[in-house]
Amino acid sequence: MAQRAGDELMAREVWLTEQQTTIPRLLDARLESAPDEAYIDVCGTAFTAAEVAQSAYALANTYAALGMRPGDRIASVIENSPEALLAWWGAVSGGFVAVPINTAYKGDYLRHQLNDSGARVLVVHTDFLDRALAVIDQVPALAHVIVIGAADRNHTGAQSFHTWDDVLSGDAARPTHQPKPSDLGTFVYTGGTTGPSKGCMLSHHYHSALTTQIGVCWGRTAQDVVWTPLPMYHFNALVTAVLGPLVYGGRSAISRRFSVSSFWPEMNRVGATVTSTLGTMAYLLAHDVDNPYMPKSDAPEANTSLRLIGAAPLPVEIDSILKSRFGVNTFSGAYGVTEASLISWQPAGGHNKPNAAGVINDEYFDVRIFDDDDNELGRNTDGEIVIRPKRPHVMFEGYWGRPDATVETSRNWWYHTGDIGRIDDDDFLYFVDRKADYLRRRGENISSYEVERILMSHGQLADAAVHAVPSALTEDDLKVTATRIDGSTLTEEELYLWCVDQLPYFAMPRYVEFRDELPRSPVGRVLKRELRAEGATVNTWDAEVSGIVIEKR
Secondary structure, eight states: OHHHHHHHHHHHHHHTSSOOOOHHHHHHHHHHHOTTSEEEEETTEEEEHHHHHHHHHHHHHHHHHTTOOTTOEEEEEOOSSHHHHHHHHHHHHTTOEEEEOOTTOOHHHHHHHHHHHTOSEEEEEGGGHHHHHTTGGGOTTOOEEEEESOOOOOOOSSSEEEEHHHHHTSOOSOOSOOOOTTSEEEEEEOOOSSSSOOEEEEEHHHHHHHHHHHHHHHTOOTTOEEEEOSOTTSHHHIIIIISHHHHHOSEEEEOSSOOTTTHHHHHHHHTOSEEEOOHHHHHHHHHOTTOTTSOOTTSTTTOSSOOEEEOSSOOHHHHHHHHHHHOOEEEOOOEEETTEEEEEEOOTTOOOOTTOOOEEOTTTEEEEEEOTTSOBOOTTOOEEEEEEESSTTSBOOOBTTOHHHHHHHTGGGOEEEEEEEEEOTTSBEEEEEESSSEEEETTEEEEHHHHHHHHTTSSSEEEEEEEEEEOTTSSEEEEEEEEEOTTOOOOHHHHHHHHTTTSOGGGSOSEEEEOSOOOBOTTSOBOHHHHHHHOSOTTOEEHHHHTOOOOOO
16 A cells, blocks of 8 residues: 555656646746847847737737637738737737648638638738638638738628738737636647548647647757747747747747758857757758758858757658767657647657657656557557547647547547557657558648549549658658549649649649559558559659749748
8 A cells, every 4th residue: 555655646746747837827927037038039020028928918909809709719821920920929818719820721721721710810911811812701700800911902701801000009908818728729730631631729738838848858948049940830839939938948039931051040140059840851951961051060150059950750860960960969859749749759868769759758648559449559569659648738639620530539538649650668669650641741741631622623533642652851742643534635734733723832742643543442442552652653743853843832
């Protein structure tokens, strides 16, 4: 009994080590300790915590004056910019739910997320206003549209239109409503695997908990300056750059987008000590040896401040190049999904095994490997990665409006990631493959279902399969293998050019191949594993070889 009592006491202490909090409380702490010190630089515009609070409060109070209630959704379509930062802060400061939407979305993609989230307000930059105007008449819940930048539009729909300057001129008093740690703060939409993308409901405390975990892995301190080019419609940038300085002190910087040629000048401009990037970006940094902006690590212009490049997971050879070439450490071992992070990690000072995703994060999660019948598998055996939380509100609260999907992924009270992995005898986790038919390209999850649905609206395709082809830049390239209707003379290039107006740039296929038929199982299901294994064949059209260039926005 004494041993059991001791174990229970230790478990009790674990639960009490991290106090649940909210996003506004994190800002409050900074306002008390360092309101006028540098907090965050967004695309060259610097903010203090006091400046962010003034604009965020004005936005939150304007939303309330427009009839928004706590829990209502505020969607945004904005590239990384000062406005993107303030739009997010305005939503979460008033107890509303921020729904940042990928700026590449258009047509059905954009319509789906606006309708699915039930957004009552849309904040949109004028660069993307045409896309919004094309769909908002089919979004009945949407009541208000706030436009950033000049816009000459005479929209006659049901929505009320407002300018960004007008909504920022509201009352800047601290909002009276304050959310609880369990309240929802942000919806982040998944790429979708077997259906349209789903909104992950992320609580206030989940934001704080993940910020804390990543900071532990980085050994983050108040002396650090964290830089990222990742978009603020992804969760990574929000927790590492926007909230990180509020938890650990110091400051951060967000760039509009990633560029090899401006990487070191940008590091030196902001005095970055840590980066938060993607594996594909690290790959480009490691291999662009002929670029004059990429000197060797012993050249002073290469690195005057950077100590750590965060880009997990990284292949062993890329990890080695970054360390030796630039004289930095790396955070290269971690695994997580939007629904739950970090499932495995590489704590500061720890050493990752080759090709591992760090050790399982047993401080926050119970991590197991299951077979298809939810039986636990032994060590060093491949199966699905499943998890349960050990602390409250450290993973998503379910899929918005999708109780069936929430229950299915949480069957037997375990969250099923849909990914295949294994755990070795030393608790290191290895990612093996994706279980479902989705792709990951340049940091974006892509639903083959959604792309196939758009392709089939063309009218000249009899069938289409969207699948992955391994990319030289890690992750995947997208291939369309399709059959045409009888009599069609549609070419691969014509289909590709048609896709430009239908798909987000990151979902554009690199490869297109027409065949007489697609491989199928006895029950009629397309055998995508065969198509993935074949990859790009001699009959495959390659957009990169064709020389066609599209706008990536």
